[in-house]
Amino acid sequence: MSRLAKTDADMVRVHNRLAVLDHLRRVGTTTRKLVSEATGLSVSASSAISGTLLRCGLLEELEDDERSIRRGRPGKSLALCGGAARVAALKIAVGEVTGRISDYAGRPLAELRREVDISGEDGDRLVALLAELAAALLERTGLPDLDKVVVAVQGKTHSDLSGIVWSPALKHWNIEIAAPLSQRLGADVSVLNDCSLMPEAFRWRPEFSGLDFATLFVGFGVGMGLKINGATFQGKHSSAVEFGHINHMPHGALCRCGNRGCVEAYASDYAIWRRATGGDAIPAHRISDAVMQRLADAARAGDEAARIAFEEAGIAIGYGLGRVYTMIDPLPIVLTGSGARAIDLLEPAIRTGIRESSVDGLGADAPFILVEDTDALVFDAGTAHALAALDQAFARSAAEATEAA
Amino acid sequence: MSRLAKTDADMVRVHNRLAVLDHLRRVGTTTRKLVSEATGLSVSASSAISGTLLRCGLLEELEDDERSIRRGRPGKSLALCGGAARVAALKIAVGEVTGRISDYAGRPLAELRREVDISGEDGDRLVALLAELAAALLERTGLPDLDKVVVAVQGKTHSDLSGIVWSPALKHWNIEIAAPLSQRLGADVSVLNDCSLMPEAFRWRPEFSGLDFATLFVGFGVGMGLKINGATFQGKHSSAVEFGHINHMPHGALCRCGNRGCVEAYASDYAIWRRATGGDAIPAHRISDAVMQRLADAARAGDEAARIAFEEAGIAIGYGLGRVYTMIDPLPIVLTGSGARAIDLLEPAIRTGIRESSVDGLGADAPFILVEDTDALVFDAGTAHALAALDQAFARSAAEATEAA
DNA sequence: ACCATTTTTTCCGAGGCTTGGAAAAAGTCT
DNA sequence: AGACTTTTTCCAAGCCTCGGAAAAAATGGT
Numbered sequence: 001m002s003r004l005a006k007t008d009a010d011m012v013r014v015h016n017r018l019a020v021l022d023h024l025r026r027v028g029t030t031t032r033k034l035v036s037e038a039t040g041l042s043v044s045a046s047s048a049i050s051g052t053l054l055r056c057g058l059l060e061e062l063e064d065d066e067r068s069i070r071r072g073r074p075g076k077s078l079a080l081c082g083g084a085a086r087v088a089a090l091k092i093a094v095g096e097v098t099g100r101i102s103d104y105a106g107r108p109l110a111e112l113r114r115e116v117d118i119s120g121e122d123g124d125r126l127v128a129l130l131a132e133l134a135a136a137l138l139e140r141t142g143l144p145d146l147d148k149v150v151v152a153v154q155g156k157t158h159s160d161l162s163g164i165v166w167s168p169a170l171k172h173w174n175i176e177i178a179a180p181l182s183q184r185l186g187a188d189v190s191v192l193n194d195c196s197l198m199p200e201a202f203r204w205r206p207e208f209s210g211l212d213f214a215t216l217f218v219g220f221g222v223g224m225g226l227k228i229n230g231a232t233f234q235g236k237h238s239s240a241v242e243f244g245h246i247n248h249m250p251h252g253a254l255c256r257c258g259n260r261g262c263v264e265a266y267a268s269d270y271a272i273w274r275r276a277t278g279g280d281a282i283p284a285h286r287i288s289d290a291v292m293q294r295l296a297d298a299a300r301a302g303d304e305a306a307r308i309a310f311e312e313a314g315i316a317i318g319y320g321l322g323r324v325y326t327m328i329d330p331l332p333i334v335l336t337g338s339g340a341r342a343i344d345l346l347e348p349a350i351r352t353g354i355r356e357s358s359v360d361g362l363g364a365d366a367p368f369i370l371v372e373d374t375d376a377l378v379f380d381a382g383t384a385h386a387l388a389a390l391d392q393a394f395a396r397s398a399a400e401a402t403e404a405a
Numbered sequence: 406m407s408r409l410a411k412t413d414a415d416m417v418r419v420h421n422r423l424a425v426l427d428h429l430r431r432v433g434t435t436t437r438k439l440v441s442e443a444t445g446l447s448v449s450a451s452s453a454i455s456g457t458l459l460r461c462g463l464l465e466e467l468e469d470d471e472r473s474i475r476r477g478r479p480g481k482s483l484a485l486c487g488g489a490a491r492v493a494a495l496k497i498a499v500g501e502v503t504g505r506i507s508d509y510a511g512r513p514l515a516e517l518r519r520e521v522d523i524s525g526e527d528g529d530r531l532v533a534l535l536a537e538l539a540a541a542l543l544e545r546t547g548l549p550d551l552d553k554v555v556v557a558v559q560g561k562t563h564s565d566l567s568g569i570v571w572s573p574a575l576k577h578w579n580i581e582i583a584a585p586l587s588q589r590l591g592a593d594v595s596v597l598n599d600c601s602l603m604p605e606a607f608r609w610r611p612e613f614s615g616l617d618f619a620t621l622f623v624g625f626g627v628g629m630g631l632k633i634n635g636a637t638f639q640g641k642h643s644s645a646v647e648f649g650h651i652n653h654m655p656h657g658a659l660c661r662c663g664n665r666g667c668v669e670a671y672a673s674d675y676a677i678w679r680r681a682t683g684g685d686a687i688p689a690h691r692i693s694d695a696v697m698q699r700l701a702d703a704a705r706a707g708d709e710a711a712r713i714a715f716e717e718a719g720i721a722i723g724y725g726l727g728r729v730y731t732m733i734d735p736l737p738i739v740l741t742g743s744g745a746r747a748i749d750l751l752e753p754a755i756r757t758g759i760r761e762s763s764v765d766g767l768g769a770d771a772p773f774i775l776v777e778d779t780d781a782l783v784f785d786a787g788t789a790h791a792l793a794a795l796d797q798a799f800a801r802s803a804a805e806a807t808e809a810a
Numbered sequence: 811a812c813c814a815t816t817t818t819t820t821c822c823g824a825g826g827c828t829t830g831g832a833a834a835a836a837g838t839c840t
Numbered sequence: 841a842g843a844c845t846t847t848t849t850c851c852a853a854g855c856c857t858c859g860g861a862a863a864a865a866a867t868g869g870t
Contacts (some may be wrong), residue, residue, distance in 0.1 A: 004424035006445045007417045008828055009855045014856085019409035033818060040411045042858050046821060072817025073865040157766075212641060231634075234616060235734040237767075246731045246763035247724055249655060257764050319652055323728055326647045329640040357652035359662050362642075413857055414826045421827085438847060450828050452848060478836040595842025 016041060017395040020049050021058070024080050025106070025204040025387070029062065031075030050078060058084045058104070058394055080105040085147040085390055088134055088187075091194065091375070091383025092118070092153045094220065094286055097129055100379040101146070106387060110140040111379070123163075123175040130177070131184040139316050146187040148390050150382035151177055152194040154221065157239045161190040165238060168221065168256070190389070193239030194378050195223025198334070199232045201380035201390065213332040214324070216243065217374065218317065218346075219338025221256075222264045224383075228328065244268065246323060248316045256282055266316030269338055275309035289338055291338040296342045310345035317346065318353015322363065325354065330363030336371040343370060365399040421446060422800040425454050426463070429485050430511070430792070431608040434467065436480030442504065455483060463489045463509070463799055485510040490552040490795055493539055496599065496780070496789025497523070497558045499574040499625065499691055503532055505784040506542040506551070515545040516784070528568075528580040535582070536589040551592040553795050555787035556582055557599040559626070562644045566595040569642060573626065573661070595794070598644030599783050600628025603739070604637045606785035610795065618737040621648065621727070622779065623722065623744025623751075625691050626661075627669045630786075633733065644784075649673065651728060653721045661687055663795060671721035674743055680714035694743055701747045715750035722751065723758015727768065736767030741776040748775060 019039045024030060030038070036046035053059045062077040082103035090099040098113040114133060118126060134146060155167030163177040164170065180188040185255060196216035202208035208227075215225040222244030226233040244264035245257055253271065265271050269287040274280060276295055278350030299306035317339075325331070339346060347368065357362040371377050424444045429435060435443070441451035458464045467482040486506035495504040503518045519538060523531060538552060560572025568582040570573065587594040603620035607613035613632075620630035627649030631638040638646060650662055657666030658676065671675050674692040679685060681700055686704035704711035726738070744751060752773065760766040776782050 004420075004427040004444065006424055006450075006828090007412075007420040009414075009417070009857095012412045012414070012417060012856060015409075015412040019411055022409040031818080032820095039409065043819075044859075045411075045857050046819085047821095048857085051820090068817095068866065070817075071815070073819075073867095077819055209657045212755045229636075233733075237734050240864045241733075242731045242764055245764045246728050249760065250653075250720075250724060259761065259764065261762075315655075319655060324732065325734070327729065328646075329642045356655065356664065357666075359647055359650045359664065414828095414855095417827060417856090436847080447829050448848075449830075449850085452850095453828085458851090473837065473846095475846075476838045476844070478838095478848070480847055802843090 014395045016045065017053065018391060020046070020053065021080075021395060022204075022255035024059070024078070025391070026206060026209070029077050029079040031077060033075050035078075035080045039171075052242040054078075056084075056394065057081055059287075073258060081175050082107055084394075086138075086141070086143055086145070087148045087150070087383055087386035087390065088137060088146050088240070089379045089386065090130055090149060090151045091132060091378055091382070092126075092151065092164075092167065092169055093194075094119075097133055098375065098379075099133050099137050100383065101134075101141055101143075101403045102383045104293065104387070104390070106383060106385065108379075108383075110137050112137050112140070112170040115343040118169060119171055119308040121170065122172050123177070123180070126170070126175060127177060127184065130181055134185055142252065146185055147180065148386040149185060149187050149189045150197075150386045151181070151189065151375045152197050152378050152382050153191060153193055156242075157191050157193045159235055159237055159239065161192060163191050188389070190385070192234075192382075192385070193223070195243075196225045196232070196234065196239050196241050197381045197385060198225040198336075198377055199227035199381070200225075200385045200388070201377050202227070202334070203232075203384045209370055211332070212329070213334060215336065215377075216317075216339075218267055218313075219337030219374070220269045222267050222317070222339075224324075226328075226331075227256075243320060243324070246320050248319050254282065263316045263320040267339070272309045275302075276306040278305065287385045292338045293341070296345060299342075299345050307345070310342060311349045313339075314349025315353040316345040318355075319357045320353075321350065321366075322354040322357030325358045325366075330366050332367045332369060334369045334371055336377055340370045342374065343368065382387075384404075419800045420659070421450065422454055422458065423796060425451070425458065426485075426796045426800060429464070429483070430796070431611060431614070432492075434482050434484040436482060438480050440483075441446065443682050452772065459483075461489075461799070484599070487512055489552070489799075491543075491546070492553045492555070492791035492795065493542060493551050494784045494790055494791065495535055495538060495554060496558045496783055496787070497531075497535075497556065497569075497572065497574055498599075499524075499559065502538055504538050504542050505538075505579045505788065506546055506548075507788045507792075509792070509795070511788060513784075513788075514548070515542050517542050517545070523574060524576055526575065527577050528585070530656045531575070531580060532582060532585045532589065535586055538591055551590055552591050553791040554586065554590060554594045555602075555791045556586070556594065556788050557602050557783050558596060559599055561647075562596050564599060564640055564642055564644065568596050582709045593794070595790070597639075597790070598628070599786075600648075601630045601637070601639065601644050602790060603630040603741075603782055604632035604786070605630075605789045605793070606782050607632070607739070608637075608789045616737070617734070618739060618742065619781075620739040621722075621726075621744075622742040623672055623718075623740065624742030624779070625674050627672050627744075629711055629729075631733075631736075648725060648729070651725050654725050659685065668721045668725040671745070672718040672725075677714045677718050680717060681708075681711040683710065697743045698746070701750060704747075704750050712750070715747060716754045719743075719751040719754025720758045723755040723760075724762045725758075726755065726771075727759040727762030728795055729740075730763045730768035730771070735763075735771050737772045738773065739774045739776055739777045739784055745777065746776045748773065763793075 023038045032047045032050050035041040059078050060081040064077050068074040082105035085105040088101045096115045100111045101109045156165040164175040173370040177191045178189040195217050212228050217223045224241045224243030226241050245262045247261050248263045249261040253265035255262035255265035273287045299310050352366050428443045437452045437455050441448040464483050465486040469482050487510035489509040493506045501520045505516045506514045542689045563569040569580040582596045583594040600622050617633050622628045629648030631646050650667045652666050653668045654666040657672035660667035660670035677691045704715050721769040746747050760769040
């Protein structure tokens with residue numbers, strides 16, 4: 001019925017603890033005084049909150065032996081205590097399951113990759129595979145258990161973070177992951193779409209602070225993540241921001257999703273490949289990075305068919321971005337995937353597409369930021385998402401810890 | 406630097422007062438007990454806050470002489486005190502300037518319409534015209550002054566709510582409105598795009614509570630408003646959600662904005678008219694509602710050219726919605742403008758368009774809610790926006806009022 | 811070495827807002 | 841008129857944060 005709920009002292013406490021943790025995530029190491037300046041809290045409050053978090057074991061005081069430059073009592077350095085918790089970011093993709101485990105400070109502890117044909121797996125076996133991967137990761141670190149797990153999935157996921165609706169990596173539909181995996185691992189599990197999760201990787205990076213932007217993956221598929229009004233966008237029904245399936249051309253090229261004219265049907269690896277090689281069917285298997293690399297080299301060397309394929313891909317991406325810009329606003333783009341490696345071939349066409357499809361050509365000069373390692377980006381994003389969830393939980397539960405002291 | 410700011414008792418007080426005001430806006434009249442139940446506040450707190458707001462003159466106790474049905478002490482009815490403030494919603498459109506003044510309870514007090522050719526006006530004269538309109542409205546009500554004014558504009562407005570970037574109603578660009586009009590009227594002024602403002606009209610309507618939806622205006626232009634994650638979307642750079650200028654067809658029909666293939670170039674009055682009459686130029690003058698009505702009747706009577714014109718309009722709208730749905734999520738649509746009157750001609754094509762352009766045809770069954778009176782919708786929206794701003798201001802300043810008592 | 815200076819941290823009382831329970835108020839029902 | 845029920849008010853208590861004072865920990869100068 002009513003939309004606005006009350007607030008009380010509890011909320012204030014939770015919010016302010018979160019503000020302190022958030023500041024620490026941004027700067028890595030700080031002092032009570034600096035916390036006070038960054039958050040606007042009084043030094044007394046900053047000191048009190050830091051003390052509580054220290055007693056909870058979330059923070060630790062560092063023994064810094066560097067002689068201070070300035071006069072006066074040097075501030076005691078505070079940092080997130082890595083040992084306070086462990087999180088895992090797992091990734092389900094075509095033909096592989098990968099994962100990274102990190103400590104509470106965000107430091108990676110171990111990474112693992114399993115190349116397996118998972119296409120035929122049902123829910124039970126997929127969960128078992130993920131659990132086994134998590135166990136193997138834990139074993140490498142010698143640590144006992146996990147506190148939070150994020151599963152990033154190629155494909156559409158449920159908006160309640162419970163599992164997979166559909167994935168190109170799997171034949172089965174509607175696979176429940178979160179609940180059974182959570183039971184196995186004894187940790188909270190969230191399942192999200194890999195592309196829409198990507199902006200989380202920049203959550204605490206100072207150069208992206210307060211900035212709205214989009215992440216764009218161009219590869220075997222085309223996907224987008226949106227950071228808007230300071231929050232990573234999540235749809236109500238599905239993982240959303242299906243940029244690859246925004247229609248580019250009515251009744252256009254055939255897309256994997258069954259529709260015609262999607263951006264993906266022009267800009268994904270398979271679309272570029274089939275356009276360059278003269279077909280119009282969807283290849284049964286994934287086009288390898290090596291093949292795409294050769295195709296790009298051919299285009300650079302003057303192969304007309306290849307050049308046109310990349311150009312049309314760029315136009316489709318550009319029109320898609322222009323449409324997004326018209327709706328939302330021009331945004332900087334973080335670009336990753338095989339498209340990032342072929343940016344020299346794509347960029348002019350992308351900018352042409354934006355210019356032709358947005359009012360006054362707005363956004364045609366939006367900056368592109370290239371990220372080479374897509375896997376690392378997804379791990380960073382999943383880890384950040386997991387840590388943010390933990391911070392929230394810890395800020396809430398620190399109430400009990402206060403009494404324990 | 407840091408994103409999360411501190412919270413303290415002041416914030417709690419402001420937030421909770423706002424919760425009480427918000428509840429009152431939703432239900433109209435309430436009691437202290439009901440406030441407590443709706444907000445989650447204790448009855449003591451609810452009573453204390455109500456008392457403060459009463460002393461501030463924002464609320465009033467009603468003498469309800471109806472005999473209570475239930476046993477026990479009857480709750481004393483509380484309602485927003487209309488006399489606490491006055492707000493105006495002004496509207497700038499092609500060939501007219503209109504306005505409505507309302508009291509703090511949201512009751513309309515007067516409406517006025519000036520049909521004038523404003524196309525050649527510069528900033529000063531436009532501000533003077535608006536000020537004169539506001540003064541005339543005030544005079545009708547016999548009230549002294551305004552507390553908040555919202556100006557809804559056809560066209561693009563600055564995201565800082567300061568004025569107009571460009572409007573089809575005006576020849577001049579970049580007209581500053583808020584600051585000079587505010588100085589004249591002695592009230593805070595906000596300038597917003599009419600279409601993106603529309604969702605505000607439903608801010609406190611119970612059937613839209615907590616619901617994300619879009620408002621779609623189809624008429625002389627095509628515009629959209631977006632309520633998303635509980636907030637009315639506002640772009641960072643411009644008024645945004647330029648649905649009418651989302652590209653429908655690369656290199657397609659010529660649009661007023663200079664681009665080719667915009668949704669507006671297929672779905673607006675002028676687009677439908679020129680398609681039906683066989684031209685491809687943009688008519689110099691606005692197509693009247695009467696002409697559009699006749700065109701619709703012709704289509705219903707079997708005129709093939711007219712039928713196709715409406716069908717192509719529907720397809721363009723449908724593809725546009727499908728693209729939005731693919732990005733965000735399927736949303737209910739509140740439809741208004743001449744397009745709402747021709748919904749019988751448009752709807753099948755719109756749904757076809759959505760089906761062909763969204764993954765799995767998702768959203769093809771999204772509900773359409775028709776609103777006949779577009780002017781009233783904009784006034785409702787402007788008034789709600791103004792009242793929400795006042796509530797926020799009052800909740801903040803009630804601090805001083807506490808001491809005054 | 812020693813003391814003044816500077817800066818950070820801790821400690822303590824005060825103030826503000828909400829809470830929960832008790833008391834008061836204002837009706838209905840028998 | 842008295843019992844009962846429900847709403848409202850009143851008051852002590854609990855949690856935060858804030859501001860200032862005191863303590864702590866380093867540097868710089870003599």
